[in-house]
Amino acid sequence: MTEEKQSATITIINPQGLHMRPAYLFAETASRFSSRIEVVKDDMRIDGKSVLSILTLGATQGTQVAVEAFGPDAQAAVAQLVQLVTSGFPDESGKTEAEASHF
Amino acid sequence: MKFCNFVKSESIKVDLDATSKEGVIRELVNALISSGMLTAEQEEPIVQAIMKREELGSTGIGRGIAVPHTKHASVSQPVGTVGISRGGVDFQSLDGEKVQLFFLLISPPDRPGDHLRALENISKQLQDDTFCRFLKQSKTANDVRQILEEADNNQFVS
Numbered sequence: 649m650t651e652e653k654q655s656a657t658i659t660i661i662n663p664q665g666l667h668m669r670p671a672y673l674f675a676e677t678a679s680r681f682s683s684r685i686e687v688v689k690d691d692m693r694i695d696g697k698s699v700l701s702i703l704t705l706g707a708t709q710g711t712q713v714a715v716e717a718f719g720p721d722a723q724a725a726v727a728q729l730v731q732l733v734t735s736g737f738p739d740e741s742g743k744t745e746a747e748a749s750h751f
Numbered sequence: 752m753k754f755c756n757f758v759k760s761e762s763i764k765v766d767l768d769a770t771s772k773e774g775v776i777r778e779l780v781n782a783l784i785s786s787g788m789l790t791a792e793q794e795e796p797i798v799q800a801i802m803k804r805e806e807l808g809s810t811g812i813g814r815g816i817a818v819p820h821t822k823h824a825s826v827s828q829p830v831g832t833v834g835i836s837r838g839g840v841d842f843q844s845l846d847g848e849k850v851q852l853f854f855l856l857i858s859p860p861d862r863p864g865d866h867l868r869a870l871e872n873i874s875k876q877l878q879d880d881t882f883c884r885f886l887k888q889s890k891t892a893n894d895v896r897q898i899l900e901e902a903d904n905n906q907f908v909s
Contacts, residue, residue: 663863664863664866664867665863665864665867666867667863667866667867667870668810668818668820668870669807669808672808699812699845699874700812700874700877700878701874701878703870703871703873703874704871704874704875704878705871706867706868706870706871707867708863708864708867709863
């Protein structure tokens with residue numbers, strides 16, 4: 649069976665960057681898929697399902713990262729992760745991070 | 752951002768007494784007050800801000816580690832400390848395990864890059880099992896200080 653690969657390059661738009669809460673939301677979303685998910689920034693390639701690994705990117709606003717998924721649901725995974733990042737990581741109350749920036 | 756840039760060794764607590772989430776956070780904030788990194792007036796608002804952040808989702812990231820934190824306008828640079836609980840504390844962690852190792856961090860809201868660089872350093876080091884094991888085994892604040900210093904000198908992560 650050939651492994652499906654899907655990738656997209658996205659820019660972190662939320663003012664606070666990929667701090668812990670967005671990192672957690674990203675890892676949680678990524679973990680819903682069976683595909684292996686990796687995030688690439690410059691020469692770093694990390695496990696997109698691990699909060700700690702995402703934090704090691706230190707990705708500030710404006711940083712470009714590539715999201716790569718390998719597996720049967722790669723396409724859906726990348727689509728959903730791109731949606732999450734480009735929406736600026738809204739929290740449960742629907743507020744964007746800019747409105748709740750003190751976290 | 753290296754540990755020495757935001758952790759003052761006088762604030763490190765190796766034998767936390769508290770057994771609850773709020774208790775541990777308060778004990779660590781008080782350690783920062785005793786070491787002169789925060790003032791007594793900052794205790795309540797900062798403890799409440801960190802607890803409010805915990806309500807959004809526990810900062811207990813698993814493997815016995817938690818990184819309680821907040822952004823607070825009353826600090827002008829990232830302020831952090833390290834705490835160790837021998838018995839472990841229920842922190843509603845992602846993996847359900849009790850937490851022994853705490854990295855508490857308070858950052859100014861207007862410097863998100865500094866906050867990210869502090870988190871980046873903490874998370875990089877925490878990925879190293881030896882670093883975590885040494886910290887959990889530390890008997891004194893001085894042991895912790897030495898491990899942080901070695902981490903700052905890249906002795907754990909290549």
